Each structure stands twice: as C-alpha cells, then as structure tokens.
Amino acid sequence: MNNGLHAASAVELVAAYRDGKLSPVEVTQDVLAHVARWEPHLQATYLLRPEAALEQARASEARWRSGAPLGPLDGVPVTIKENIATRGDPLPAGTAAVDLKPAALDAPPAARLREAGAVFFSKTTMPDYGMLSSGLSSFHTLARNPWDLALTPGGSSAGAGAAAAAGYGPLHVGTDIGGSLRLPAGWCGIFTLKPSLGRIPIDPPYMGRAAGPMTRTVGDSALMMQVLSRPDARDSMNLPPNDIDWASHEVGADHLKGLRIGLLLDAGCGLPVDPEIQAAVEHAARLFEAAGAIVEPMRPFMTQSMLDGMDHLWRMRSHVDMQALRADQRAKVLPYIREWAESSAGFSGEHVFRAFSQFHATRVAAVSACSKFDYVISPVSPNMPAPAEDASPTNDPLRPLEHIGFTVPFNMSEQPAASINCGYSAGGLPIGLQIAGQRFDDLGVLRVARAFEQIREVQRPWPEPPGA
Structure with a gap:
C-alpha cells in the first residue's frame, strides 16, 4: 500500500479492516482525494458523491468494529457503470436523448454489491447507448485514457476502464455485449472477466450481454x-445457482502444465493485427509454453460476413429505437450513431433475417473451433487505442466494428473470456491478452489468468495524475 490507500487491492483492504489496521473511512477519503486529482483530466465519473460515500464508509466502519461486516466487500470503494441501474438515479445510457428518470430499483450487480456493504462513491461514464468503443458521449464529458490523455480508454465501459487504471479504488463494474469490458481493459492495462452468459445476473438481459x-x-x-x-x-x-469456490482461483504457474492452449492471431475479419500487439501475444504464448502448456496455432473461425451480419442487425435495432424517439431527442444523439443507425433504413426483411442468422453462425463456429482446446489466447483488439475524440478505431460509421473480431464471438458463444495485460508498446501503452475458456468455466479462466499474472514480466507503474 506504499502508493496510497487508493492503490491497495480489495483483498488487502478487507484483510486490513478485519485486523483493525485500516478503516473504510480513511480508505474512502484517500480514494476521493485521488479521484479529485485525476478527474479534471479523465472525466470518468458520473454522479460522484463524496458525502454519500463517506456516510456509507462510516456505517461500514461501525460494522467492522462490532465484528459484523455485511459481506466480503464491506467498506471497499466501488464504481458502477452508468447503464447499471442504481436506485433513485437516472439512467441516461450515455446519451443526451434520454429523458432522465430515477431508477426504481438497483439492477442485480448493484444490488449484490450494496448487500455486501461495498461503498458506492460514483458511477462511470459510457458512450451513447453503449454502442462505441470509446468514451465519446452526447451526455457525458469525453473520457480519456490515463496512460495517454490524447487517447481513448475504449468502451463502452469507458469510465470504468479509465477509473481502474487511474486508481479510483480497486473495484469497478462494467458491461459487455461485443467487447465492452475487454476492450477498455486491454487498452487501459487492467484485468477483467466477461463471464459466461448468465453467470452474473443482469437486468435487462439481452443476447450476449454480460x-x-x-x-x-x-x-x-x-x-x-x-x-x-x-x-x-x-x-x-441467469444460470442455476452453482457453489463455485472463487477463492480457489489462487494457483501457481505449475497450473499451466499440460493445458492445451489455442493461439489465435488472426480474427478472420476486421482490422489487421498491429505488429506490436502480435509480438506481445506471441511472447505471452512462449511464456505459456515455458510453463509447460501445449500451445497450438489456430485458424481463424470468424468471417467478415459474420461481423457484418451482427453489425447490420444492431444497426436496425438502433434505427427502430431511434424512430421511437421524439424528433428533438433524436437530434441529440451523436451524429456518428445516427448515421450508423439510419444506414439500415433500406434493409429488406430478408436482409435483416440473414444478418440475424450470423449471430448463431458465430456461436457455432466459436464453439467448434475452441472444442479441441482447454483455453484460447489471442489479442483483445487488433489495434492500439484510437484518438480520444474518435467514435471508433476506424472513425467510420459504416465500418464500426472492425476492431471486435477477437472479442464478439465469445459473447455469442456464451464463453467466459478475460483480458489481462501482456506487454507494452514502444510508446509505453499496455497491450491486452484475451484468455477464453469453455462455457461455464469462469473459474478456470481466472486460474489461467492468475497463473499468467505470475509468469509475465514485472508490470510498469500505474499512471499518475498530471503534475503529481
């Protein structure tokens, strides 16, 4: 905890609370002070509420003193992505087009964290409707990447990725339907797990959403x-209740011995892989081999038709949603999103049906390709983070998903997939490695990630606020 309490892990904090060495109040105060230094530069937060957080922290302190914590996260600061409902708060979904109304209830992730005593101090920003891999929003101020403020943190869990890398406390929650957890995690150098569909309950549920x-x-x-x-x-x-021993993720490097690992370096669609990203992932593969894993190259299983089909169905879905808006609301949506959605206006019913069919084709292809391996490793994204002001890596609304070829198949196949940092570019930017497992093997993915965490090179210091 040499870098301040805001940099301590949740595991460290809970142990210190239990031993009476730290109070949730002093931790929350340190986190809030650190956020105040960073936030003018990052703009990662929405509904930042210091006083409410301190009130929660004081209640947690009292529980710890009486030996009655609510759960394993009692007193640990947490942020929640803006599109996860929190009771009494509006849900703008990143866009100025939404009429703001207070949510009646906590969505499941927020409810579980509140029940466990976590300290809610802020929500985090996202782009319009969560449809961009950037922090560009018509409602929120532009979010930036703490490693380089000129670049995007990724999206749609933009504020969450930036907040985690910048040290806004240890715990953050995002969502993912095509890469929205893993892309910002990869570009911000943090860890995330997109779980098997239904492992973490969510409301509203949607195909591939986690x-x-x-x-x-x-x-x-x-x-x-x-x-x-x-x-x-x-x-x-929601998957049936399963008594998973999440603490058993703690394994050593010898856990990798004998595992069959597929190495996927070509998504089969979208942007070509940046040479620095390919080199970092190939180096990670060699580390797996050195630890005793059996690494075999994989042929691409995605196609451009699959990616385009998903894109076109999502365009039509968004077009229908926008047609339901008033004209004054529609005018407030980001022009990039409007152009993207309106491009589907001429699609025929047959075209939309064929586009929808690509979701299942992607699922079948992903499951088949992964069936011969215990785990699959790949880049998280083919590209380094784009300029912060760009809506997407191509910045072209008619080529919007060219960067999700590695991530989106595992949403459709419902397989767990993590992002963990595996290296840095010549310019010092983090590079994400994706680790995917068989459906329901969330714990296995965490174990492989934990083993890799121990065999990768020493990580560079986390970015600090300008002038710190």
Whole structure:
C-alpha cells in the first residue's frame, strides 16, 4: 500500500479492516482525494458523491468494529457503470436523448454489491447507448485514457476502464455485449472477466450481454465474483445457482502444465493485427509454453460476413429505437450513431433475417473451433487505442466494428473470456491478452489468468495524475 490507500487491492483492504489496521473511512477519503486529482483530466465519473460515500464508509466502519461486516466487500470503494441501474438515479445510457428518470430499483450487480456493504462513491461514464468503443458521449464529458490523455480508454465501459487504471479504488463494474469490458481493459492495462452468459445476473438481459468486474488484479475480480454471481430472478438467462469456490482461483504457474492452449492471431475479419500487439501475444504464448502448456496455432473461425451480419442487425435495432424517439431527442444523439443507425433504413426483411442468422453462425463456429482446446489466447483488439475524440478505431460509421473480431464471438458463444495485460508498446501503452475458456468455466479462466499474472514480466507503474 506504499502508493496510497487508493492503490491497495480489495483483498488487502478487507484483510486490513478485519485486523483493525485500516478503516473504510480513511480508505474512502484517500480514494476521493485521488479521484479529485485525476478527474479534471479523465472525466470518468458520473454522479460522484463524496458525502454519500463517506456516510456509507462510516456505517461500514461501525460494522467492522462490532465484528459484523455485511459481506466480503464491506467498506471497499466501488464504481458502477452508468447503464447499471442504481436506485433513485437516472439512467441516461450515455446519451443526451434520454429523458432522465430515477431508477426504481438497483439492477442485480448493484444490488449484490450494496448487500455486501461495498461503498458506492460514483458511477462511470459510457458512450451513447453503449454502442462505441470509446468514451465519446452526447451526455457525458469525453473520457480519456490515463496512460495517454490524447487517447481513448475504449468502451463502452469507458469510465470504468479509465477509473481502474487511474486508481479510483480497486473495484469497478462494467458491461459487455461485443467487447465492452475487454476492450477498455486491454487498452487501459487492467484485468477483467466477461463471464459466461448468465453467470452474473443482469437486468435487462439481452443476447450476449454480460456484466463483469474490472480490477487491477485477478484476485480482486475473483473476490467480486463471490458477490456478483449470486442469483437474481430478474435475469431470464441467469444460470442455476452453482457453489463455485472463487477463492480457489489462487494457483501457481505449475497450473499451466499440460493445458492445451489455442493461439489465435488472426480474427478472420476486421482490422489487421498491429505488429506490436502480435509480438506481445506471441511472447505471452512462449511464456505459456515455458510453463509447460501445449500451445497450438489456430485458424481463424470468424468471417467478415459474420461481423457484418451482427453489425447490420444492431444497426436496425438502433434505427427502430431511434424512430421511437421524439424528433428533438433524436437530434441529440451523436451524429456518428445516427448515421450508423439510419444506414439500415433500406434493409429488406430478408436482409435483416440473414444478418440475424450470423449471430448463431458465430456461436457455432466459436464453439467448434475452441472444442479441441482447454483455453484460447489471442489479442483483445487488433489495434492500439484510437484518438480520444474518435467514435471508433476506424472513425467510420459504416465500418464500426472492425476492431471486435477477437472479442464478439465469445459473447455469442456464451464463453467466459478475460483480458489481462501482456506487454507494452514502444510508446509505453499496455497491450491486452484475451484468455477464453469453455462455457461455464469462469473459474478456470481466472486460474489461467492468475497463473499468467505470475509468469509475465514485472508490470510498469500505474499512471499518475498530471503534475503529481
């Protein structure tokens, strides 16, 4: 904890609370002071509420003193992505087009964290409707990457990725439907787990949509999974309750011995892989081999038709949603998003049906390709982070998804997939390695990630606020 309490892991904080060495109040105060130094530069927060956070921290302090914490995260600061409902707060979904109304209830991830005593001090920003891999929003101020403020943190969990890398406390929650946890995690150098569909209940549920932890360490994500994975009937896709020993993620490098690892370096669609990213992932593969894993190259299983089909269905979905808006609301949506959605106006019914069919084709291809391996490693994204002001890596609304070829198949196949830092570019930017597992093997992915965490090179210091 030499860099300040804000930099301590949740695992460290809970142990210190239990031993009476730290108070949730002093931790929350330190986190809030650190956020105040960073936030004018990052703009990662929404509904930042210092006084409410300190009130929660004081209540947690009293519980710890009486030996009655609410759960494994009691007193640990946490942020929650803006599109995860928190009782009494509006849900703008990143866009100025939404009429702001208070949410009636906490969505499942927020409810589980609140029940466990976590200290809610802020929500985090996102782009319009979560449809961009950037922090560009018509509602929120532009979010930036703490490693380089000229660049995007990724998206759509933009503020969460930036906040985790910048040290806004240890725990953050985002969502992912095509890469929205893993892309910002990769570009911000943090860890995330996009779990198997239904492992973490979410409301509203949607095909491929998952909530997940965003943290600096694998251990903190495993700790969050103890809480986030508890069942909730509101999610029609919620997996049956399963007594998973999340603490057993803690393994050594010898855990990798004998595992069959597929190495995927070509997504089969979208942007070509940046040479620095390919070199970092190939180096990670050699580390796996040195630890005793059996690494075999994989042929690409995605196609451009699959990626385009998903894009076109999502365009039509957004077009229908926008047609339901008033004209004054529609005018407030980011022009990039409007152009993207309106481009589907001439699609025929047959075209939309064929586009929808690509979701299942992607699922079948992903499951088949991964079936011969225990785990699959790949780049998280083919490209380094784009300029902060750009809506997407191509910045072209008619080529919007060219960067999600490695991530989106695992949403459709419902497989767990993590992002963990595996190196740095010549310019000092982090590079994400994706680790995907068989469906339901969330704990296995955490174990492989924890083993890799121990065999990768020493990580560079986390970025500090300008002038610090």
